[in-house]
Amino acid sequence: MITIEVNGRKVRANPKETILTVLKREGIKVPTLCHLPDLFPTGACRLCVVEIEGIRGLVPSCAYPVSEGMKIKTHSPRALRARKTIIELLLSNHPDDCLYCVRNGDCELQSLAEELGIRERRYTGAKNEYKIDTSSPAIIRDPAKCILCGKCVRVCEEIQGVAAIDFIGRGSRAQVGPAFNEGMNISSCVNCGQCIVVCPTGALRERSSIKEVMDAIADPEKFVVVQHAPSVSVTLGEAFGIKAGKDVMGIMAAAMRRVGFDRVFDTSFAADLTIMEEASEFVQRLKNNGKLPLLTSCSPGWIKFVETFYPEFIDNLSSCKSPQQMMGAVIKSYFAEKEGIDPAKIFSVSVMPCTAKKFEAERPELIHHGIADVDAVLTTRELARIIRMRGLDLKNMTPEGNDSPFGERSSAGKLFGVTGGVMEAAVRTAHYLVTGKEMEDYVVEDLRGLEGIKITKIKIGDLELGLAVASGLGNVRNLLDEIRAGRDDIHFIEVMTCPGGCIAGGGQPLAADQKAIKSRMKSLYEIDRDASIKTSHSNPYIQRLYSEYLGQPLSEKCHHLLHTKYQKRDVLK
Amino acid sequence: MTTQILSILKKYPDSSRDALIPILQEVQEAEGYLSRESIARIGEHLKLPTSKIYGVATFYNQFRFQPLGKYHIQVCRGTACHVKGSAKVLDALKRELKIDAGETTRDGLFSLEVVSCIGACGLAPVISINGEFFAGVEADKVKKILKKFRKKGASNGK
Ligand code: SF4
Numbered sequence: 193m194i195t196i197e198v199n200g201r202k203v204r205a206n207p208k209e210t211i212l213t214v215l216k217r218e219g220i221k222v223p224t225l226c227h228l229p230d231l232f233p234t235g236a237c238r239l240c241v242v243e244i245e246g247i248r249g250l251v252p253s254c255a256y257p258v259s260e261g262m263k264i265k266t267h268s269p270r271a272l273r274a275r276k277t278i279i280e281l282l283l284s285n286h287p288d289d290c291l292y293c294v295r296n297g298d299c300e301l302q303s304l305a306e307e308l309g310i311r312e313r314r315y316t317g318a319k320n321e322y323k324i325d326t327s328s329p330a331i332i333r334d335p336a337k338c339i340l341c342g343k344c345v346r347v348c349e350e351i352q353g354v355a356a357i358d359f360i361g362r363g364s365r366a367q368v369g370p371a372f373n374e375g376m377n378i379s380s381c382v383n384c385g386q387c388i389v390v391c392p393t394g395a396l397r398e399r400s401s402i403k404e405v406m407d408a409i410a411d412p413e414k415f416v417v418v419q420h421a422p423s424v425s426v427t428l429g430e431a432f433g434i435k436a437g438k439d440v441m442g443i444m445a446a447a448m449r450r451v452g453f454d455r456v457f458d459t460s461f462a463a464d465l466t467i468m469e470e471a472s473e474f475v476q477r478l479k480n481n482g483k484l485p486l487l488t489s490c491s492p493g494w495i496k497f498v499e500t501f502y503p504e505f506i507d508n509l510s511s512c513k514s515p516q517q518m519m520g521a522v523i524k525s526y527f528a529e530k531e532g533i534d535p536a537k538i539f540s541v542s543v544m545p546c547t548a549k550k551f552e553a554e555r556p557e558l559i560h561h562g563i564a565d566v567d568a569v570l571t572t573r574e575l576a577r578i579i580r581m582r583g584l585d586l587k588n589m590t591p592e593g594n595d596s597p598f599g600e601r602s603s604a605g606k607l608f609g610v611t612g613g614v615m616e617a618a619v620r621t622a623h624y625l626v627t628g629k630e631m632e633d634y635v636v637e638d639l640r641g642l643e644g645i646k647i648t649k650i651k652i653g654d655l656e657l658g659l660a661v662a663s664g665l666g667n668v669r670n671l672l673d674e675i676r677a678g679r680d681d682i683h684f685i686e687v688m689t690c691p692g693g694c695i696a697g698g699g700q701p702l703a704a705d706q707k708a709i710k711s712r713m714k715s716l717y718e719i720d721r722d723a724s725i726k727t728s729h730s731n732p733y734i735q736r737l738y739s740e741y742l743g744q745p746l747s748e749k750c751h752h753l754l755h756t757k758y759q760k761r762d763v764l765k
Numbered sequence: 766m767t768t769q770i771l772s773i774l775k776k777y778p779d780s781s782r783d784a785l786i787p788i789l790q791e792v793q794e795a796e797g798y799l800s801r802e803s804i805a806r807i808g809e810h811l812k813l814p815t816s817k818i819y820g821v822a823t824f825y826n827q828f829r830f831q832p833l834g835k836y837h838i839q840v841c842r843g844t845a846c847h848v849k850g851s852a853k854v855l856d857a858l859k860r861e862l863k864i865d866a867g868e869t870t871r872d873g874l875f876s877l878e879v880v881s882c883i884g885a886c887g888l889a890p891v892i893s894i895n896g897e898f899f900a901g902v903e904a905d906k907v908k909k910i911l912k913k914f915r916k917k918g919a920s921n922g923k
């Protein structure tokens with residue numbers, strides 16, 4: 193430990209830590225624009241500058257290590273002036289349409305301008321004419337609002353291992369985009385939305401489906417249903433100032449009905465259905481020497497990643513549709529028949545933690561005779577906007593439940609929201625399918641936590657199985673490369689596109705730090721701990737769906753409704 | 766054309782990133798521009814994402830991403846030409862052809878490039894079309910010059 197002085201106060205620090213790390217711990221906020229917690233600092237924005245006694249220039253605190261006796265001034269007039277100038281320059285060619293921007297009130301540039309007391313325009317820069325790229329079903333790219341902080345580029349390459357976008361050109365005409373400045377839709381982008389999560393401005397945002405959904409609700413001819421993904425109930429609250437991780441399931445369902453949805457369904461139920469099919473598929477592949485390792489298929493960014501970068505693994509992917517799509521499929525078949533509603537009149541909405549789900553819903557394989565499994569996908573953020581738009585006070589709602597026939601879910605299905613959760617749920621059911629008995633302890637500790645890669649072995653009966661769980665696509669590359677090179681001790685791999693899983697998805701409320709993400713995770717584990725139904729196969733509503741409608745897992749009807757195919761993609765990578 | 770790229774890449778077997786710029790230069794030299802296909806090949810060879818290669822290539826003014834037009838127009842932006850108003854000439858060309866520097870018209874007839882100094886300062890402001898120099902070009906002369914080449918292009922069966 194060393195001692196440094198911050199604003200005249202002695203502070204203990206570890207050698208080699210950056211100044212910024214120490215300041216954060218001490219509760220001193222120095223603004224940053226280009227800093228990403230786990231990645232190497234680039235020092236690009238220089239907003240985090242501080243003054244150090246004995247050093248002439250200002251120093252970027254995100255990149256500068258502390259040393260014994262260092263005397264730091266974080267908010268000296270000089271540092272403040274420098275920060276203010278940086279923001280003023282960034283604003284000099286920024287479009288003045290904050291009022292119409294989706295990030296209004298939620299924009300880092302805007303709040304920095306406010307914090308630094310910028311009240312007039314001192315510089316006017318030339319504005320470039322940029323086209324807004326609306327080609328992608330998920331991600332909108334609006335270069336005029338880009339401040340070139342580079343975070344999206346680094347997340348896409350270093351965390352997601354995709355590298356769909358980079359800086360194009362230089363100087364005042366630089367922008368961020370795919371090779372040849374083409375549309376995102378034909379790039380290698382997997383629609384994960386992690387770039388949106390780090391973007392300080394409105395330069396990257398999701399394609400909004402709010403209008404379509406509100407139009408459908410206003411249309412008396414339409415029967416509008418909504419499903420909500422497992423993780424949404426533990427993140428939505430944050431958009432309304434509720435503590436991170438708080439499960440708002442009941443008040444969310446109530447709010448959804450006030451918005452005007454005719455039925456509220458829980459996607460976790462369809463996650464149970466996915467497990468019934470996927471665990472059966474796994475056991476079948478084990479028995480029949482099928483293609484292994486089996487790769488999970490519920491995360492659409494990951495699916496596109498395999499199709500683009502690892503097409504030789506397409507046959508390893510489970511043929512199961514994702515829970516969103518399974519839910520959509522049984523809504524427009526089983527539910528429609530049961531209630532006597534024409535499936536063509538049903539408008540099926542899903543609320544997802546995910547931008548890639550927007551892309552998934554539009555996959556041509558998942559639309560039959562013009563009827564899509566899911567008609568519109570909203571992110572958690574968009575749901576929050578709708579709730580606000582409707583003037584609903586989430587905090588003062590009386591909790592309500594989900595609708596039948598998909599009312600109950602097991603907590604295994606709910607675990608789909610966190611990395612490792614699909615695997616845990618699958619193991620519970622695979623164990624039952626193979627041995628006819630329940631596991632003694634349902635929790636597989638090795639599969640829990642936010643690490644990017646988790647590998648373990650478990651015994652199911654006489655079988656010893658290797659299981660791997662990866663989240664953040666960059667983490668899965670090494671594993672796939674090892675398997676390609678001959679590694680054969682792993683039988684089942686769960687991959688979630690976003691680091692940490694859906695709880696940290698590209699459609700979740702912004703500005704969540706690692707602590708908030710941990711709270712979201714803990715909340716899902718607590719729901720599992722306290723649940724009475726902990727396995728998908730023991731969910732009575734699932735049993736009824738099979739006995740009344742689907743027959744056995746992997747039956748012909750199941751194949752028709754719940755399974756799908758994938759395709760190799762030729763795009764510039 | 767692929768064989769051309771392959772033989773260029775063969776010269777850089779250790780596929781280090783430092784080789785990127787020289788490879789880009791050689792490929793452009795050989796093919797006149799950097800195509801999607803060649804950038805994809807270079808990416809595979811150097812294990813670099815194409816977004817990165819395109820990013821690096823657009824950082825420098827020397828690279829182009831569309832094939833040269835039948836008539837390649839070079840606008841000199843050297844000091845002498847600048848003083849005599851070459852910026853206006855460039856603007857006029859861009860307006861007439863509806864392309865930016867580094868681009869090629871849709872019909873493939875013209876491409877536009879800005880060069881530093883062609884060493885014909887006495888003729889400033891000067892442009893060159895397929896090596897032929899046009900001296901003392903003023904913005905309003907641009908239309909006429911282009912018309913001449915359009916005619917020529919048409920009569921050549923293009
Ligand atoms: S959505 Fe994901 S893959 Fe696409 S550009 Fe953003 S970070 Fe990269």
Ligand code: SF4
Nearest residue numbers: 338339341342344391
């Ligand atoms: S798009 Fe957003 S994250 Fe990417 S460089 Fe621009 S401002 Fe930064």
Ligand code: FES
Nearest residue numbers: 224235237238254
């Ligand atoms: S946050 Fe330190 S330089 Fe940008």
